[in-house]
Amino acid sequence: MEFNHENIMSEVPAEKGLAEKGSEKHKFTRKAFRAAVLGAASAGLMLLCGCQLLPFADQRLPGNGRTSERVRAMDVTPPATPTPIPTPTPTPFPLQPYLDQAGAMALQYDYDGAMSYLEGLPEYLETQELQDAVRGYEALKASCVEYPLEQITHIFFHTLIYDTSKAFDGDEDEAGYNQVMTTVDEFNQIIQSMYERGYVMVSPHDMAYVDANGTMQRGHILLPPGKIPFVLSQDDVSYYHYMDGDGFASRLVLDENGQVKCEYIEDDGSVSVGNYDMVPLIDEFVRRHPDFSYRGRKGILAMTGYNGVLGYRTDITYKTREELDQLQVDYLDAHPDFNFDQEVAEATRVADAMKAEGWEFASHTWGHLNATDRSAETLKEDNERWEANVAPILGRTDMIIFAFGADIGNWEPYAETNPKYAYFKSRGYHYFCNVDSNQYWVQLTDGYFRQGRRNLDGYRLYYNPEACSDLFDATAVFDRSRPVPVPEM
Ligand SMILES: [Zn+2]
Numbered sequence: 001m002e003f004n005h006e007n008i009m010s011e012v013p014a015e016k017g018l019a020e021k022g023s024e025k026h027k028f029t030r031k032a033f034r035a036a037v038l039g040a041a042s043a044g045l046m047l048l049c050g051c052q053l054l055p056f057a058d059q060r061l062p063g064n065g066r067t068s069e070r071v072r073a074m075d076v077t078p079p080a081t082p083t084p085i086p087t088p089t090p091t092p093f094p095l096q097p098y099l100d101q102a103g104a105m106a107l108q109y110d111y112d113g114a115m116s117y118l119e120g121l122p123e124y125l126e127t128q129e130l131q132d133a134v135r136g137y138e139a140l141k142a143s144c145v146e147y148p149l150e151q152i153t154h155i156f157f158h159t160l161i162y163d164t165s166k167a168f169d170g171d172e173d174e175a176g177y178n179q180v181m182t183t184v185d186e187f188n189q190i191i192q193s194m195y196e197r198g199y200v201m202v203s204p205h206d207m208a209y210v211d212a213n214g215t216m217q218r219g220h221i222l223l224p225p226g227k228i229p230f231v232l233s234q235d236d237v238s239y240y241h242y243m244d245g246d247g248f249a250s251r252l253v254l255d256e257n258g259q260v261k262c263e264y265i266e267d268d269g270s271v272s273v274g275n276y277d278m279v280p281l282i283d284e285f286v287r288r289h290p291d292f293s294y295r296g297r298k299g300i301l302a303m304t305g306y307n308g309v310l311g312y313r314t315d316i317t318y319k320t321r322e323e324l325d326q327l328q329v330d331y332l333d334a335h336p337d338f339n340f341d342q343e344v345a346e347a348t349r350v351a352d353a354m355k356a357e358g359w360e361f362a363s364h365t366w367g368h369l370n371a372t373d374r375s376a377e378t379l380k381e382d383n384e385r386w387e388a389n390v391a392p393i394l395g396r397t398d399m400i401i402f403a404f405g406a407d408i409g410n411w412e413p414y415a416e417t418n419p420k421y422a423y424f425k426s427r428g429y430h431y432f433c434n435v436d437s438n439q440y441w442v443q444l445t446d447g448y449f450r451q452g453r454r455n456l457d458g459y460r461l462y463y464n465p466e467a468c469s470d471l472f473d474a475t476a477v478f479d480r481s482r483p484v485p486v487p488e489m
Contacts, residue, residue, distance in 0.1 A: 095129055102133060109200070109223055110295045111141035144222040147229050149207050152221075153440045154231035154433065154453040155471070156302075156401075159239065159248050160184045162264060162276040164481040166247030173246060175487040179459045183479040187278065190456060191285055193472035194230070195292050201282075202229040202294040203360060204399065204431045207442070208449040215446050216430060221294065232299035233401060233433070233453060234278045235364055239311035241327035249276040251311020252350050259283065260353055263311070283357055298357060302364035302401035302433075305390040312347035313338070315389050348393045355395065362399035362433070366390065372406035376419035379408075383427060398430045405435025405453070413445050421448075439470060462486040 098121060102114035115137045118130045161167040161183040168174050182190075200223060207219045221229050239251055249262035255273060260283060262276035275281045278299070286293045308314040313331065317323050319340040321332070332338055351361070365371065366385040369378065391397070402408075408420040414432075416422065424432075425447065436452025443450040454460070460467060462485065465474030 095127070098130065099133060102137070104290065105295075106137055106140065107290045108293050108295050109144070109227075109291075111137045111144075113295070115141075140224070141222070143224060145225055147221045147223055147227075149218060149221070149444065150442045151440050152202065152207060152229050152231065152442060152451075153470070154204075154233065154451050155456050156233040156235060156435075156453045157182050157187065157278060157456060158235050159237060159243065160187050160277050160281075161247055162249060162262075163247030164479060166245065168481060168483055169246075171246075173242065174483065177246065177458075178482055178486050179489065180455070180457045182457050182461075183481070184276065184281070186461065186477050186479050187281065189477045190472050191282070191292075193477070195285070195289055197471070198227045199230050199292070199471070200227050200294050201232050201286075201292060201297050201299065203297045203300065204231060204433075204449055204451060205360070206294060206297065207231075207451075208431075208444050210398075210430055216444060216449055218444060223294070229294060231451065231453075232282070233302055233362070234299060235302040235401065235403075236304060236368070237277075237279070237301045238304055238307045238309060240307045241331055249311070252277070252279060252354075253346075254350055254353055258353060260350060260357065279354065279359065286358075293358065296358040298354075298359045300360045300362050300399065300401070301354075302362045303390060303394060304364045304368045304403070305366040305386055306368070308343065308347070309390060309393055310347050310350055312343040312350075314340075314344045314347050314393055318343070344393060351394045360399070361394040361397050362401045362431070363390070363397055363429075364401050365403050368403040370404050370406040371400075371402050371408050371420065372404075376423055379420055380423050383424070387427070396428070398428050399433070400424060400429050400431070401433040401453070402435075407432070407434040411443075413443065414448065414450075416447070437464075437467065458482055458486045459489065 098118065102118050105111075105114040105117065115134045118124060118134050121127075121130060124130050158181050161177060161181050164183055164185075167177045167181065167183075202221055205219075206221050206229075208216050209219055211217050223229060237252075239249060244250070250265050250271075251263050252260055253263050253273065255261045259280070261273045261280045264272045264274065264276050266272055275284055279301075282298055286298065303309050305315055306317075307328070308318065313328075318328065318332065318338070324332070355361075363383070363386050365379070366382045366389065369382050371379055374382075387396075408414065408424070409418055414421040430448050432448060432450045433453050434450070435455060437454065438452060439454070441452030454467075456468065456471075458479075461474045461478045462482075465478070468474040468477075
């Protein structure tokens with residue numbers, strides 16, 4: 001497949017045929033809520049059991065620095081039995097799970113969530129430690145500053161190169177990979193550097209929201225001084241057929257712990273499972289550094305549909321066997337046991353697990369179309385295919401990340417009379433992203449939110465290292481296994 005470079009934007013090629021869609025509210029608070037319920041439930045269970053296992057550990061909360069004291073026990077209801085039983089021993093109320101839960105929320109800057117969680121506990125009014133913790137979070141919250149939305153940068157990547165010797169093997173795809181892809185090693189250094197500089201992942205859904213009247217409103221991102229919000233996205237996480245054998249992961253899967261991992265097909269055909277692409281790398285990074293994520297946010301995956309999603313061959317064409325290209329035919333020939341329904345079910349399981357971990361999905365058009373060049377009618381047909389083939393797996397979305405960065409308008413606000421905008425708006429889209437070489441570019445109107453994205457790929461690292469200096473040292477990050485010079489666009 002040929003690489004097609006339009007504008008200054010680096011994008012993976014994939015122009016193809018033409019799908020349906022709607023709007024999806026993010027649900028990142030659900031995880032915290034579930035954890036809270038679990039925490040409360042297990043604590044409750046201990047109480048019921050008259051469990052006295054939990055001596056009070058020394059508890060230190062951020063900005064609080066207070067140690068715990070022993071707390072009065074709660075009474076245990078004696079069982080209904082005539083047998084005399086000993087007077088219940090005072091049972092210490094197990095504070096630690098509650099404080100841990102609140103601490104986890106506060107670590108990701110959700111001080112309101114941490115406070116309301118503790119204040120909602122039945123024991124709150126009689127437990128000094130819980131009240132002290134809330135006071136600590138109040139102080140932390142008061143120290144935060146609201147970050148200016150217009151100065152929030154958005155960076156993006158394509159599928160990461162895991163084995164550089166295969167991506168840079170001199171075949172016809174090498175130049176394109178060298179230009180628009182990023183290696184796992186580069187990515188890890190970029191993320192580490194950004195974390196050390198205080199960057200924190202947020203979502204466009206934190207930057208703006210749709211109110212009850214359907215009007216876009218400014219969001220308010222509150223962070224401790226020195227922290228810098230940014231948006232992360234990744235395009236084309238489809239593991240397209242043309243990338244087979246070129247050193248990329250083959251699909252996303254759930255491991256035995258329910259964590260999202262990548263599969264990688266080794267030379268001998270055996271399958272390895274590990275962190276070979278952005279999603280599991282970021283999941284792992286946030287497990288080690290929870291403060292890299294604002295209230296559980298991760299990144300946004302911009303998804304096409306024509307080769308399926310996440311490495312699963314879920315497009316209806318794989319079932320109907322109509323409109324297939326040669327690579328798709330070859331794939332089906334090589335997989336006589338292909339089971340369409342199973343592909344869809346597995347992809348849906350992975351997508352659900354990702355959403356529970358804070359990931360979001362956007363449309364990248366079904367067929368990787370250039371929205372600048374294509375007509376409103378063609379974009380409508382394409383979006384109907386996205387809604388029919390992709391949305392049932394990833395969920396409905398209110399965000400479009402334009403393929404090739406090719407926007408449906410220039411820098412001026414979209415006109416209501418713009419037929420492409422009118423159509424996308426009618427289908428529930430409110431967030432639009434293009435590609436822009438500026439450090440940040442944000443446009444918020446009553447009708448929509450628009451943001452420019454910066455490509456951090458081989459081309460950028462090689463030709464514009466200074467353009468990354470707010471984020472990392474591109475010269476140090478640049479992967480020495482890349483052939484140089486990186487081919488010009
Ligand atoms: Zn793309």
